[in-house]
Amino acid sequence: MAQGVDHPPHITLDGTPLEIVDHFCYLGSTTTSNLCNNKEIDTRIGRAASNFGKLSTRVWRNNKLTITTKILVYKTCVLNTLLYGSETWTTYSKQERRLNAFHMRCLRVILGVTWKDRVTNEAVLSKTNCNSILATLKQRRLRWLGHVHRMDTERLPREVMLGQIADAKRRVGRPNLRFKDCCKRDMDSFNINANSWETRANERLLWRRDLRAGTAIYDEAWLDNIKQKRLRIKNAAPVVDPRFTCDKCGKKCRAAIGLFSHKRKCLRH
Structure with missing residues (x-):
């Protein structure tokens, strides 16, 4: 695999050319x-889904296990x-968003909740006592940043992560x-000062406390944002297209599929 070249290199090992790949x-x-x-x-996601499916009968559908055990x-x-x-x-x-969708889908299966039950994500996270996947991802990233920062200055991971290329x-x-752009964004979401985080990260227990x-x-702000968005959508005036109007009763629908469904009921009555 090569980066930043117009023509891929030709490398042979004992007379056998190596395959050129774009990922491995x-x-x-x-x-x-x-x-x-x-x-x-x-x-x-594929490997996690495989593990989740293998535990479907023994764990998720087992009525003898509590929700706490299933979440563990x-x-x-x-x-x-x-x-x-x-x-x-x-x-x-x-x-x-893809990771969050998979996470929420798994939690709903564990609780036995379907889309017909109309249960919000806030309720699902509250019942399972879980953090959102976004908060967990940010927390892991910042924990790793603090771990690398506490390394000796001669360690290669610290030099690569915290160093810069000259000119x-x-x-x-x-x-x-x-990566450092993501870390700055995560610190802003966690209310951590990006200018003085090194001092906090030097103390492992203090840094862990800040991340918790x-x-x-972050979860409180994220869930509040989802709630406000749901309220805005609910209170917004529906957009009605005059093309989707029933010829018999004059009912206005929002989409063609809604008009089609309404006409079947309208003609039946």
Whole structure:
């Protein structure tokens, strides 16, 4: 795999040419040539879904186990598989939404809740006593940042993560998101001062306490934002297209499928 070259290199080993690939798996994580985490997230979701399905009969549908026990099994066998290596991920909003959708779907299956029950995400997280996947992802990323910061200055992970390339220039336009950009965004979400985080991270217990408090702050703000968005949608005036009007009773529908369903009932009565 090569990066930043117009023509891929030709490398042979004992006379056998090596295959040119754009991604490969190393130590359980997928590395890509375009620095995108989509393949890694696809792999993580697939393996977590496989583990979740294997435990369906023995755990999730077992009426003899309490919700607390099922959540402990879920966090150990499914959630850790889903977020393996996530401490170093540089994630975009679309990728985080995919992880959150899988997380909420699993929790609803554990509780036996379907979409027909009209149960909100706030209620699901409250019943399972779980954090949102976004808060968990941010917490893991900042814990890893503090761990690397406490390393000796000669350690390679610290030099790579906290170092900078001399005289480097980024391309014109919106650049790719960097790991430190995600960390700054996470600190802002957790109400951690980005200018003095090194002092807090030097004390491991103090840094862990700040992250636990930040997780609660982020989840509260995130759930409140979802609630306000739901209220805005509920109170908004419906947009009615005059094309979708019943010829018989004059009822106005919002979409063609709604008009089709209404006409069947209207003609029947």
